Amino acid sequence: MAERFSFSIQATDGAARTGYIEMQRGDIRTPAFMPVGTAATVKAMKPETVRKTGADIILGNTYHLMLRPGAERVAKLGGLHKFMNWQRPILTDSGGYQVMSLSDLRKLTEKGVEFRSHIDGSKHMLTPERSMEIQCLLGSDIVMAFDECPRADRPRDEIAASMEMSMRWAKRSRDGFDAGGEHAERSALFGIQQGALDEELRRISADKLTDIGFDGYAIGGLAVGEGQEAMFATLDFAPGQLPQDRPRYLMGVGKPDDLVGAVERGVDMFDCxxxxxxxxxxxxxxxxxxxxxxxxxxxxxxxxxxxxxxxxxxxxxxxxxxxxxxxxxxxxxxxxxxxxxxxxxxxxxxxxxxxxxxxxxxxxxxxxxxxxxx
Structure with a gap:
């Protein structure tokens, strides 16, 4: 049986690199693009058709799945892989981005985010610990830490405060994931770097995440309206701040020319x-x-x-x-x-x-x- 998680770089060309992530449900060739299966489906495609295109891994959405059909129900039905008939790796996002976008329906505190469902108005509380629990119930292969994703145009002191809270949430996510027993023994956890477009804040974020220790590292807080030029300027330094021997995942990107430019700057994984x-x-x-x-x-x-x-x-x-x-x-x-x-x-x-x-x-x-x- 393959290892729980390993990443090997096979070749580099400038900052660009190609390699493999090995997991128990299959290898992921990098650079990798993950089709988005928000509600346990890549819209308008059967899972077998998605695989036929060459996709090694897909993404599921914690926020949407926790609301409908519910993480506990998915677990009762055998987990997300069985539920949707996709037997290869699945990465689940933490739900943080979707919750943060509900500015009129949520309340943010150090504990987490209290929000109302966009479906029926029901009240929910999403914390780092609950996010880890939901992703465990879904049976995710790559679990994302819970974070806040601020807009890049917010004042620097607000971005810094948000980043620091996300790093505290990252440690709570690490602890909650490690308490997951059998699921933690066969899956991986990625931390998420924040800091918007600020090189110093992203350096601080990267250092804190590295101290906690994760299987992979995502670059969050980009592709949220800042434009390609600003995104590439940030990618000129952000990937290099993260551990070289771990995969780097740029969340929510993007257009084909975005992907080429990001790979050129050392990114390994994408979804959009x-x-x-x-x-x-x-x-x-x-x-x-x-x-x-x-x-x-x-x-x-x-x-x-x-x-x-x-x-x-x-x-x-x-x-x-x-x-x-x-x-x-x-x-x-x-x-x-x-x-x-x-x-x-x-x-x-x-x-x-x-x-x-x-x-x-x-x-x-x-x-x-x-x-x-x-």
Whole structure:
């Protein structure tokens, strides 16, 4: 049986690196993109189709699953993997980001966050300890520490205070996770670096997290409205502040050119709703940039979405047919477009892994931007 968790770097090219995370439910090739299965489903896709695209791991959402169907119910039904028929690794976020976004429905204290459900208005309390308990009940393979995610435009003293509280919550998350018995013995815990765009605050956060000790480290508090230039400026220093021998996970990112730029700066893992959400809304990502299938110019276009893409959608259906499905709001359109987008993201990750292994990542990134951003 594989180890509980191990990470090995196979090759580097500048700051970019490729490797493997080994876990009992399977290996995760890095750089890795995790499709988002918010409510125990990657919307418009069957789990076996998600796997066929090349995804090694998916993400589940603690906040949504604790409200419906409920973590205790999922546990009673055999855990999240059995419940949704996905037998490979699952990472669950802590619920912190979703709760923090409910500014009108929550009350933040040192203990945690009291909030009202957006579904039925029922009151709940989410603390670091409860977040660990929920993720244990779900059976998550990679558990995320509970944190607060402040906006980057808040005053520096507020960001600093938020970061310090998140570090106290990180220690409570560590203690709560370690008390999880059998689940803790087969899963991993990631800490989350905070500090917005401030290099000193992120250094302090990284040092505190390293002192606590985690299996991996996430870079939180980005992709929350600061723009790509500011995000990349932060990624110029943030990954290097984290332990070199552990995976680095940039949460909630992003567009294909975001991924390339972040890998270029040393990031190993990503998640984002963008490929699935865009697919449901008629946008396809291609090697030559995104295209909107709602546009009339595709009504009689008999070419595939992307001639360089190896997915079933591109191998079987024309842009004209997909245009028709999207304009008609047919469910099949959302399914086929989402499958393509998730497959494109996985092909992009494989291309980056190959380029790093061959020592040509800079050339790959340059060629990608030339074609994608033209």
């Amino acid at each position: 709703v963008l490929p699935s959400r865009s697919g449901r809304n008629g946008q396809a990502f291609t090697w030559n940039g995104p295209i909107n299938l709602r546009n009339a110019r595709f009504a009689e276009d008999q070419e595939p979405l992307d001639s360089r893409c190896a997915c079933d959608t591109c191998g079987t259906y024309t842009r004209a047919y997909l245009h028709h499905l999207v304009k008609s709001q047919e469910i099949l359109g959302a399914m086929l477009m989402t499958e393509h987008n998730i497959a494109f993201y996985q092909q992009l990750m494989q291309a980056m892994r190959d380029a790093i292994g061959q020592g040509r990542f800079s050339a790959f990134a340059r060629e990608f931007r030339r074609d994608y951003l033209r």
